Amino acid sequence: MMTRAFRLCAALALAVSLSACSTLRGTLVPVAGTAQGTSQVDMLVATTRLPADPVEMFSGARGPALSFANITVSIPPESARKVGEVQWPSRVPGNPATDFVTLKADVIDRKQALTWFNRAVAKVPKRRVLVFIHGFNNRFDDAVFRFAQIVHDSSAPVVPVLFTWPSRGSILAYGWDRESSTYSRNALETVLKALAQDPSVGEISILAHSMGNVVTLEALRQMAIRDGRVAPKIRNVLLAAPDVDVDLARQQIKDMGPNHPDFTLFVSADDRALAFSRRVWGDSVRLGAIDPEVEPYRSELEATKINVINLTTLKSDDSLNHSKFAQSPEVVQMIGQQLASGQVLTDNRVGVGDVIIGAAAGAASTVGKAAGVIVSAPVAIVDPRTRENLGEHVQDLGETLTGQTVP
Numbered sequence: 001m002m003t004r005a006f007r008l009c010a011a012l013a014l015a016v017s018l019s020a021c022s023t024l025r026g027t028l029v030p031v032a033g034t035a036q037g038t039s040q041v042d043m044l045v046a047t048t049r050l051p052a053d054p055v056e057m058f059s060g061a062r063g064p065a066l067s068f069a070n071i072t073v074s075i076p077p078e079s080a081r082k083v084g085e086v087q088w089p090s091r092v093p094g095n096p097a098t099d100f101v102t103l104k105a106d107v108i109d110r111k112q113a114l115t116w117f118n119r120a121v122a123k124v125p126k127r128r129v130l131v132f133i134h135g136f137n138n139r140f141d142d143a144v145f146r147f148a149q150i151v152h153d154s155s156a157p158v159v160p161v162l163f164t165w166p167s168r169g170s171i172l173a174y175g176w177d178r179e180s181s182t183y184s185r186n187a188l189e190t191v192l193k194a195l196a197q198d199p200s201v202g203e204i205s206i207l208a209h210s211m212g213n214v215v216t217l218e219a220l221r222q223m224a225i226r227d228g229r230v231a232p233k234i235r236n237v238l239l240a241a242p243d244v245d246v247d248l249a250r251q252q253i254k255d256m257g258p259n260h261p262d263f264t265l266f267v268s269a270d271d272r273a274l275a276f277s278r279r280v281w282g283d284s285v286r287l288g289a290i291d292p293e294v295e296p297y298r299s300e301l302e303a304t305k306i307n308v309i310n311l312t313t314l315k316s317d318d319s320l321n322h323s324k325f326a327q328s329p330e331v332v333q334m335i336g337q338q339l340a341s342g343q344v345l346t347d348n349r350v351g352v353g354d355v356i357i358g359a360a361a362g363a364a365s366t367v368g369k370a371a372g373v374i375v376s377a378p379v380a381i382v383d384p385r386t387r388e389n390l391g392e393h394v395q396d397l398g399e400t401l402t403g404q405t406v407p
Helices: 002-019 110-121 140-154 174-183 185-197 212-227 246-255 272-280 297-303 329-341 352-363 367-376 384-402
Strands: 039-051 058-075 101-108 128-133 159-164 203-209 234-240 262-267 307-310
Touching: 039 101, 039 110, 039 140, 039 185, 058 110, 058 140, 058 174, 058 185, 101 110, 110 159, 128 140, 128 185, 128 212, 140 159, 140 329, 159 185, 174 185, 174 212, 185 203, 185 212, 203 212, 212 234, 212 246
Parallel strands: 039 159, 128 159, 128 203, 203 234, 234 262, 262 307
Antiparallel strands: 039 058, 058 101
């Protein structure tokens, strides 16, 4: 048993090392020049990490209080990158023509953060805010660049707010990261309440990944208990590959009351990171790896009106299958389209599966390519509207591309 567990840990560590971001120091040090065709994502950062030297900005240690930063990330031209990927510099300073780099990376105080935020939210349609909470094994620069990629690739018209908690960015620091996420729940609740109470804010969406779901669910539960409800401006909560015990998540959402936000759960049965976590926690089922079509999950999800997007059959370049929501062009763009429209992801008037399949079909130019897209599309979605229309999507696509009726 010990040998098997050791092999699993070793295999996971190897996979993480092969798929990990750059280990360079200084990737967030601003560059002086720009390049033609680049894009920019200007974000506000709130963090419970301990401030570090200017090269690193914030470490993986726990800070005594909330700190803030304003960072502008430059993203290389579309011709130099693939949607869903972060192009890490191979050396510092990075090259804006080919790499993710920063044009500005300033540590600021609370007053400056509020000034920046009020100016930014006034420029966004419907005054929408997107708060991102990263997962396990993320350094500060990991979180910044990944969120910039998500905002850019989704084309979501939102004010981006990154909440980053003290992760050591090491596969061997699972316990530290887990407790650090819980350590940060009061701070996240403070940030969310401040955003919700700001009269300039229209609505708030939350996107949490992996272990970031721990602090997210805890913060929302606390808010509901303290205030009698989760702030109404918090409309959408997207739980991507949540590394949370199923029973715990069930209780947390129950504690939020019947008027909880609209939840969308992204799951994948082939998530290798969550398989490792399940072993660590003594065979505890992780929420992000459930099969939403089997009981008791199917009935419970429908009863609590939690929409589920099953990404198991969706292929991505993520060797752990743990970040499909961000690395799949179809999924990340679907998220942006839904946020831009102001519709919740549980809106059955247009199934979220339709959006993904439609985006994939729109990119197909040959029968062979279209067939591959359909096979890899996340079609097992707990969404009645999608189930009804899936057959029509496949048939219409075949007829359009071949000029023949598909039996």
